[in-house]
Every structure is written in C-alpha cells, then in structure tokens.
Amino acid sequence: MSSPEGRPHEESSSRGGSSPHAERGPRARRAAYPLIAVGAVGALALTALPAWTAVAAPSATAVISEVYGGGGNSGATLTRDFVELANAGSEVFDLSAYSVQYLPGAASASSQWQVTALSGSLAAGGHYLVGEGTGSGGTTALPTPDATGSVAMSATTGTIALVSGTTALTCKTAADCTADSRVLDVVGYGTAVVREGGGPATGASNTASVARADSLADTDDNATDLTAGTPTPVNSAGQSPDSGGGEGGGGGGTTDPGTVRVHDIQGTTRLSPYAGKAVTRVPGIVTGVRTSGSKGYWIQDPQADTDARTSEGVFVYTGSTTPTVAVGDSVLVTGRVTEYHPSSTSQSVTEITGPTATVVSSGNALPEPVKLDGTTVPDAYTPDADGGSIEAPALEPGAYALDFYESLEGMRTTFTDARVVGATDAYDELWVTVKPDEHPTKRGGTLYTAYDEPNSGRVKVASLDTTGPVANVGDELSGTTTGPLDYSTYGGYILQATQLGTLVSEGLKQEVTRRQKGDELAVATYNVENLDALDPQEKFDRLAAGVAVNLNSPDIVALEEIQDDNGATNDGTLTSEATLTTFTTAIRAAGGPRYSWRYIAPENNQDGGEPGGNIRQVFLFNPKRVSFTDRAGGDATTATSVVKTRKGAHLTYSPGRINPTSDAWDSSRKPLVGEFVFHGEPVFVIANHFTSKGGDQPLHGRYQQPARSSETQRAAQAAEVNTFVKSLLAADKDAKAVVLGDLNDFEFSRTVTTLTSGGVLRPLITTLPPAERYTYVYDGNSQTLDHTLTTPAVTHFDYDVVHINAEFADQASDHDPQIVRIDVSRCRGH
Template sequence: MSFRIIAKRLAISVTFATMLPVMNAAQAAQSLTIPQIQGAGSTSSFVGRTVKTRGVVTLVRKVRGDTILYVQDTVGDNDANTSDAISVSVNSPGDIKPGDLVDVEGQVTEVASGANNLSVTSISPAIVKKGGQVTLPAPIVIDEGGRLPPTQAIAGATSRTGIGFFESLEGMRVEIRNAVVTGPTNDHGELWVVGDDGRHATGMNSYGGITATPGDLNPERVQIQLEKPFVDPAAYQLKVGDKIPSVAGVIDYSFGNFELVATNAAAAIPAIYPSTSPLESGPDFLTVGSYNVENLDPKKEVLALVYDKKEIDDDIGDGRFKNIAEHIVSVLGAPDIMALQEIQDNDGAEISDIVAADVTLKTLATAIRDAGGPTYKWIDVPPKDDEEGGQPGGNIRVAFLYQPAKAETIAGKTIRIEDPSFAATRLPLAVSFRIGGKVATVVNVHWSSKGGSDPLYGTVQPPRDGTVAKRSEQARAVQAFLRTLPVEEPVIVVGDFNTFWYEEPLQVLTGGLPAFENLTLRDQAAERFSYNFEGNAQALDHALVSSNASARAEFRTFHVNSLFPEAQQMSDHDPKVVRLRLQN
C-alpha cells in the first residue's frame, strides 16, 4: 500500500541532532583522524567534543536543505570495523569540490532522521579550509574482490551483520559490480541491488529479485539513491532483474536505510522475463481473481477538497482503469469472479459525505468490456464514512465483479464480517455464488497494514510489526465466520492479508478448523511474492481454499506490477487467480 509508505516518509522527514552537552567555548579542539572519530561502534565516543581532522572531499551534496561534505581519510586505518569517512555539515561550501584536501574543525554529533532511526556520525557545525587537491581514495568493492556483505543477520555491531557492515562503511566511497536490481526504481529515485549477479546472495528468485523468508530479510541488499546532478533517476527507471555493470558512490543513511548515493553508474542491461499464461475457465471450472488496485477512483480530486495536494490523482487520465482492465482481461484471463481491494468511493480522496463506489466499479467494468472482456456486474456494501482506514476521504473497501452468465448471487448471502478487531480497517466481504448446481463462497479480505512498524535498520531490534496482533484477531474473526458455512461447500479466501505466509495470522487461519490450504505454499519459498518493499520480494496477497476442495484447486500469481518501476505500476500489488474444478 503506497499510502502507508508515504505516511512513513512524512512522519520522519524532520532532521534532528542528538542532545549534546554544553561545551566550554575556550576548550581546545582535539586533533584526531577520521577513523578515530568514527570508532568501531555505532556511535562516536567523541560526541559533543570539538575536534580537528583532515581528509579529502569525495562528494558535496544537499540533504534536506543542508550542505553536506563527505570527507574521507586519505590513508585509513586498515580496520574493516571502522569507517574512514565522515559527513561534515557546513553553512556555505564555497568552491569546495571532490578531490579537495580539507582541514575540518567542529563538534562531533550523532544526527538521526527520525524516531527509531540510526544516527550518522557527523561534524556539525564545521569550519572547513582547503589545502590543495589529491587523488580520491579507491572505492571499497562490495562483494567479490572486496568485502562480502552478510546474507542473513540484520542487527548487531560487528561487520558480519547488516547494521555493522554498513556502519563500517559510513560515508566511504564504495563500488558495486554486476549489480542486479532486486527493488525497482521508485518515485524517490531509490532502487535496490545485490552485487555479483546475486551469486553470493541467498533467496534469489527466478525474476532476479530476492525474497524475504523466515529469519532472512536479506541484508545483502543495497539501496541505491539516484539524484541530480550526479546520476539522473530518469535514466535509470529499472525493473527487477535489470543489471548495472558498475555503480559507485558514498554510503549514507536516511529514512531507516543505509544507501549508496550514486555518483556514477554504467548503462543498465534489461532483463527478459518468462511469459505466464492465464488459468482459463470453462463449464467445469470456477476462476476467482484477486487484485489490490491501490486506491482506485474515477475522480481527479479538487484541491480545495483534499487535505494536501499530494492526495490528488487522475486514475482515468493516467490510464490506470484502462491498464488494470487489460490486466484482468489479457493477463488474468477474465476470471469468473474478481475480488478487488482498495476500491475508493466515487470522489476519491475528497473530503465529503460520499461513500458509494458505484461509479468507480462501473468505470472499471466498462473499461474491462472495452478491452474485450465480459460484462461484469459488481457487488459493493459501502462502509460508514471515514471509519475503515486508508487514504483520508477515500473510504477504500473490498468489492466484487462477477460474470452473471457464470455465477449468480444468492439472496441473503452477501455478508460483511464484523468484529472489534476490524476497527479502522476494511471489513471482509463474503459472498456465496451459485455456479450451475453448485454453491461456492468467496471471502474477500484486506487486513490491517504493516504501517507503523519499525525499520529493519533501526534502533529497535528485532523490529516490531505494529499490527501483527491485530491481524491475528482478524484471522480468528474470519475463522469464526467460516465455521458457520456448510461444510460440504467449497470456500475460497483471497485478498491482501498484509501478512507473510510464515507469520502468526495466516497460521491461525490455516491451522485450525475448518481446515484451509494456503495455495501460496505450493510455490518454492523464493517464488512466493506479490509485493516488493525496499528490495525485498514478499508475499502479502494469498489464496486459501477449504480442504474439501483444495485438491481440485490451482493458482497462479501474475507479476504485472511489483517487478516494475513505480512510475510504470498500475498498483503496488500483483494479482492472483484461483481455478477450482467444480466436479471431483
């Protein structure tokens, strides 16, 4: 869900410095090398002290309005546990440029970009004097031929964990060779890679990405920050699996992640994906698709009616309705039933009393028909205004499209599953359909998001999932409803669970009675994904089938979004399709 990512960024956008002791202005500055200032720990032991040091400027950059010099010791201390570089904040850089040898005097600080974020050792404020030009230090190669990053543990002070490894390179020049993209370029100019074509990485999938699995959140991923005037993000709108023969820059930390601020990069080599065919329906089958369509609405919002201009979008003008319709028809094979998540009301993010989504659903149904698909009917039970979470004013909900020639709704069998655990979250919608002489129930869910969870590279270790307990209660509520259904009729539960396949909420739902199989588990562990977050492929969308029918079920995930740059995505989720044979 892109809204929670935006909210996370907004929440930590203010820079602050750690509290410092009041120093005697007459205290003499202590002369130290940069490695001595950095030390082997995550924070400097000289915080609050005034120091003098010397190094070569490797990069001059604006960071949230401040001018930052990245200064590296020309020799280093040959200790892999200490960084040889430091960031220096100056009021005015003058004509200082990379390659300048500089003398720096100022106070050592630890600067964090938000709550629960790690700090960056800095000299701020600083007085900088030039002393000639020198050759830049050779970059440290990350991966083969240099330093191999850890592949499993995130937390820990040593260089064999993700935090320790990147802390030891803080501010230094580095290079990644044969980088393969694991997280596509987003709208902030960020992408994620692993080096050496992923040969030393664990969890690589068949598309060139890297997948989160139990106990392994892939610290070998490196975030690349692309920005003008160094490397133009527009020239590197890359998808998962694309390769960059070489990318170099300096290591920094921002928004809960270490990052390589790229100063140069080779031309990318595009990946080619295998084709995926749809699961076709027919008289002997029922096909059920599931698609989180990410805040879909037919209205370009009026500025005066939204909280912020960033809430304005034009899903029709941007082609989202058209392209999502083409996904449903040409990629998914026009399933008999489509379970949709994040359908917004008719005026989108505008703050109003409108909760109906009939225009939204009609617009999508018309786009599907125009794309050569069937004429779908829709099912929508509107929520109460501003009660179920999501983008302010949007009233997102789950809804259905269905082909009336194949499936009929049954009177009294369209039910919203209510429970206190769904407060401020979308209520699941269960609909029983008659298909020929058979009855099948489809439950469409959109559980609480992981928004508000701690960053992987943060001060709280292990990171806390802020809503896992709530999602477990939502799983129990859905399970209680499932127990009310006739045991002989097949049931399919689909949607955006916001839960990995190995986490407690899904274990609750599949581990009790009635028994269900999570079809996601039929794929190899590295292939279980429908979403990409910070370069980690992960499964948030699932398809569960009751045990009385799971032997007759097939499923497929269609990677039409998560692999591609954010600017090209129609949603941040990939859709799935379940095909159920109606007869034994």
C-alpha cells in the same frame, strides 16, 4: 514509513520523516556542483537555540568583533562594508538561525532594521565574515565572506546587532533593544542612539573600522570595548585581504589538521564518542557531494587506522546550503558532531553539522573503495539484542551484515555486475544484490523466506550526479558502481553513486495467465491502490488491462482499496458507484466482460485508509458465468452469519460483513462475504484487507530483532475469519470457500498460521515452487502479502500469481494480482 518488510504506500502513509531535518534523503533531481579552489563552506544545522538574555550580561560566546561601513567610499582601500563576528567561547557556535541587523545611527520613526541571514557555524576562537554593501571606490576585495548581504552601512554612525532569528527588530532605543531577548550583542558606533553602555564606539570613518581587542572582551560598553583602527577583516578560513584569500581569490588560513580524525569521530560502535562535541579542522578528501534534498558532502581520511570497526568516512551536513566543495578536494572541517536518527526506530547517521571548511588542495586521488560482494558481506544480517537497541555494543563487521555496513558508513564502497532486485522508484533509487545466489526468484529478484533470513546482500543505490536509470527486477548494473555508503530511513544503507554501472535490461515482461476452461470457476484478487473516480483515466485503463488481459477476465474479482466516489475528499460521501462504473467500463473497453458488482459501504471514516476515502473491498463478477445470491440486510455494522439447511449452508446476508463491530477491525477494513453459484454449486468468497504494517520496526533499524506490533491486530483479524470459516464448515463440511485478499503479512507469519488454524484453510501460495512465492517487492525483498486460501473441499484447482506490477518501475499498482481456477465438478462433495 518504518515498516520492517511492509508497505511503503499503505493507503495514507507518507515517506516524509518526523525529524526536524524533514526530507533528508536524495529525494530530488541532482544538479551539477560548482568547483572552487578555496573557500569556506557554510551550513544549516538545526540544533536548539540558547535562550539569550539580550545584552544584560557580557557574552562569553559569539560577539561582534569588528564593524566597517566605509567600504568603496572615497579614500577607502576595501571595496565593501563588512561585519566580523568572533567566538570567545570553547565550543562551536551554531549561526544557522541567526542574523546580523543594521539600524542608522540617528534612527527616526520610519527607520527599519535591515537583516542579513547567517548560516553555518562559528568555530571556537574563530572568525566569521559578513560582507555588506559595495561602493565604487577602493582597490582591495574582502576575503571570501561566510555570509553576504547588501546593506549600505554608514561609515561614521550606525548600529549592528547579532540577533537570534531573521525577523527584523523593531526597537529604536538602547533600553528597548537591551530588553529584547533575541538580541545577543550590539555595537553602536559614531553617534548611534542604540548602543551598549555609556556611549558608542568612536572613530569610524571611510578608512577606519571599530574593533574589539584580541581578547574579545565584552563589558557591554561599546565605547570601552571597541576602538578605531585600520580594517582587518578575517573569514572563517583565517583569510585576510593580504593573504590572497580575497573574494574569488586563492589560499590562506591555517592548513594544519586538528587532533581529531574521522575514525575517532565514528568510533567502534554505532554512536560517536564525540556526539554533541565540537571538532576542529578534521582532515579528509571529499568523496561525494549532494546538492539536493539533504545537502552536504562526504569526506574520507586516506590515512586509515587498523581497526576494522571504525569508519574512515563521515557525512558533513550543510542543510539548505549548497556545498561549494568538489570531489577530490582536501579539506579541514570544523563543526559539531551529531547523531541524526531519520526516524525513532532507525539507526543514526553520524554527521558533522554547522560546518566550516578550508580547502587545502584540489584534484586529489580518492581513497580506494571497499568491495561489496559475497566474500565481504557476512551472511548473518544483524546481532540480536532481544528487542533492544544495538547502538551501544561494539561492532562486529566480520560477523553481521548490518555491522559491516555500519563500519563503512560514509566510506567509498563499490560493487560490480549486480542484479537489480528492486525496481527504480519515484526517487530514482533502486535495489541490487551483491550476492547473486541469495534466494533468487524465478524472474531475477531476491525472495524473502523467513524472519531470520532478510537477505544481507541487498543494497540500495542512488546516483549523486545524474538521474538514475529506469530499471526493472532482473536487470543488471553492469560494470562498476562506486560511491559513499549512506544510511536512510527508507531502506537502510544506500550507496550514493559517483560512478554508476551501465544498465543492461533483461527485458522483463508482464505475465498473462491462461483463460479458465468452461467448467472452471476463476476467482482473482487485486489490490488496485486507492482507486477512486477522481483518478486519471490512464490509471483505470491500466488496471482494467490487468483484469481483462493479464488475468484473462476472471469470473469473480475481489478488489481491495476501492475508495468512495470522491476519494480523499472528506465530506461524508460513501458510495463507490462512479468509481466502479468507470472501472468496469474500462475493463469492457479492454476486452473483458461487462462486470456487475457488490459491496458494503463502510461507516464514514471507520475503516482506515485515507481520511475521507472510505476504503472497502468489492466483488466484481461476470453474470454470464456466475450468479450472485443476494440476501438483503447486510450493512456496515451488521454481521452476516451461516445458516445450516437441508441443501447445505447459506449466509444470512449476502453481501455481508464478518463481525464488523469486533475490536479486531478498529480503524481497519472489514471482510466482505458473498455467496455465489457456479454450475449449480454454491461457492463462498471472503475478500480481505487486513491492517497495515505501519508502526512495525524496520529490518535495518536499531532495535533487533525488530518488533512487529501491527501483527497483533492482524492475528486478531485472522482469528475472526478463521472462526467464521469454521462456522461455515460446521454447517457444511464440504462447503467450497475461497478466502483471499491483501493480508499484509507473509506465508510464515502468525497471521497466516492463525487463519489456517485447525486445518480449515489451505494457503495456496505454498503450492507454488519456492522461487515463485511472492506478490510484492519491498526494499529489494520479493515477498508475499496477498493470499488465496481455500477450504478442504476445494481439491482440484490451478493457482497462479500473475506478475505485472511489483517488479516494474512503471506500475499500475504496487501489488501483483493472483488467480485460482477451481474445477468445481471434481471437488469434494459435488
């Protein structure tokens, strides 16, 4: 989700990308990668396919250049059949969504095309070898194929087609196959019925293939274009059987680099000057290999230029194909340069896609990594483009952290002894700071203090070779962590570690707040993250312990994200009785009181969150300590209001909702208002869950400064609550009210300043020492999203954020709860 500092879960949001690459990040357990001495590396690249018109016109790009079906037969030298493709054009040809297909020469009604899927790409002027069926005869293996099948082709007659897609053809005549728009090229040989032109190519046998001339001329007449001769298979690395490059064998192929280097590809801005263009034999040393998720590998040119703006590293994207190169291999990569945007608002990753690679040598020393620390990473985070894109301007790596990281995209980087500021997540990724003195929190995190101070020392870390350590905030990655620097939509720049420091635990513990005194009213808020009756008992038990033990059984608990009784099942269920019965029973079992509850059920699917979940706020209260004043009549669409009486203010409906038909609450949770009595004193509690940050631009994105579009609705919601509190104070200037919940915004945000406008509410988070002002951790930033505010009459209180979730890898919720204990007897107006 592309939220700048917000919520990665937010009820129904997903971590999936919107691009055709789908899940691009290292989102699965890493597997060991195989080692090879030499070979060609195929890849999947999802570029648009050209609209070919079958064989109606001669091909000026990919053609079938040679066909041999006698492999392994009597008298044959080669042990295997093959089809060779060649590229007559001047651009790389993407084969990732193509296939070669075989049909017998005398096709019957029951004959079917046999399909061999292709991957990778075909270099301009290059070759691509498809290995097919193997026989028992022959003595010489093919050079390492670029794709493999098992089709037992006839030595003397048959048809090969180059086809867009992997669905088998159904045509059985030359005319029908010519008319099929998926067919790019056809070679019929022997006596094949399906062929191009006046007749098939002749002369194929156990010892002879049919092949095009070196010019790759394609006149759409097989008999003219292809002639019989000794088989001469060549793969994409330029290897042939007599070059020592047989299947499983060694060297061969050209080892001369092309004219384009990695720093030329990366250029001096965020966008490559070669984007969309083919590059040939780009040299580099493999510095990291990713074998799961978004597969591929990084190469880095050890011969750096003198421009600090141009990265020497680049990612080679192989898609669904597992790379067969190893760290330390010196390679020459041919492919197409692309700029992959993980999301519409993110920066891009410069990549070489549809690659083929020649391994020149192995076991090479890796380039020295660039150090990431307080002396190298600038304090200023990003250039300001007045909300526009920062992609076109030249990088200033000495001035801005985002420019510095971009100038190292794909290169080896390193840090030592870094403090963990974001716990290990479900994808084995964590956050560290390479600037230990940058806004430290009391418990080891990094505090997010203002929009213009996003903490430039934060770096995300994943391990390429092993499962990452389970780390909490405040732990340390001791020693050296090194690997290529990548970019992800989930947080920005991420070091893909080939060497990971040792985790040193600092033993972070959950906090336990004190119990309220007899004359103190304890009011808490807790976001319980989409809790419904179908959740496992373990989740209920852990959340219950948070209430009964860590919060020490508050008198009133405002819960956010309580769902209906069957959760995301979208069948119109609205009640939460089963959910709340299970939860309060678990609290009782954990040593807490027997809580009662109140809520207003929403209209079906009108309050946002998961479809069918019918999310809402709920009051739990301990009836032995506090009473709830019930005034019937409140429902999902009826607003409660304040009535002035001789004894002070009271609500028309309790529980009730604040102006629920206002546009401010469209597809969002409506505040829940309740009237309580503690020691004879009325206390009003307003539970909130403002709209999420979904749709906001990310801190690390291409638009700077990032737009926070979701803030508009939250400000409108804050204005509604502010207006209601003003009406309460107009009826009773000494009214004691607590406004609390998940506001999805920061203490310095427009949302909070709107909520407190006119001095009607005081945000209690600002009464804490700065190093303790956070309830949530996102992208390594400790920040405040949950709030408690009180009216001016609440003069004697003790406020605490109880850190039990946000800093830990093992969480019951992603939010920390908070509590205020109010000495009602000493407050104004008592």
